[in-house]
Amino acid sequence: MLKITTTSVTAPPPHLSPSSSSTTTTTQKNLLNHINRRHLLTALSISISTSHLSTPVADARGLFQMPPPRLTNQYYLVRAGESEFESLGIINTNPVAKTSVDSGLSEKGKKQIVKAALQLKEMGACDTGCWIWPSITQRAYQTAEIIASVNRISRSYIVPEYSFLDARGLGAYEGKNLEAVSEVYASDTISPRNKPPPIDDGTPNESVADVFVRVTQLMSILETQYSEETIIIVSPDSDNLTILQAGLVGLDLRRHRDLSFAPGEVRFVDISSIPTYKQPASAVYKCRNPPICN
16 A cells, blocks of 8 residues: 655744744645655555556457457348349359449349348348348348348348448450359459459459458458357358358368359358368368368
């Protein structure tokens, strides 16, 4: 305990005049008050800082880690239905065109999402309310609107995401036949840091590791913004979701393609039942620190 010491005040010597005695006494009292206040403030500051240090730290949510020890919210992952470009067999990942009507759902895609919305209803995803987080990409946002309509969720619960859920940029593969994506996935199995060849039309050329950063940032936002809520994540492509799910379950990111989503597919994220993946004998897939592998 901090001890506050004071200086004793004695009577003035008899040779001093009454006025001098009064002045001296007043000065001494002011000095004493100053000392007492100073010690009191010091004691209070020490007491406050000590009590702060001794108070148990609450369960703070730090930076989101993959795989997470737990999830605060429940999540459903939904791939948007087939787009007009996909119906033509064309790769379209340039974010410049993501709000174009040409990036919207095809007729087949709309039917896929009605089915997905009914599946979410059967699963009870929005029985007690839910938030829908779609990419601002046309087909993903249209998917979110159909899900909201079928599950009777107000449009105010649709939260458009402007960048973290963009379709994976495939660089020089932009505009090519969809079958060419197999070349990208072959490269992914070698290293998650391999990028598709670049192009100068504004289309990003993203590696698996690049997408992993984006979806981790998304989860960090969701896990800090909401608590004990149900959130439906709607992606315009499969790669966002496969890389996210691989990160959540601790799967080697080079194998994200194993978790491929079909257009309109719905999955519930349940980290309490993480699947066991049998590592292949080949050393190609050896990963000492999943999901980050060199």
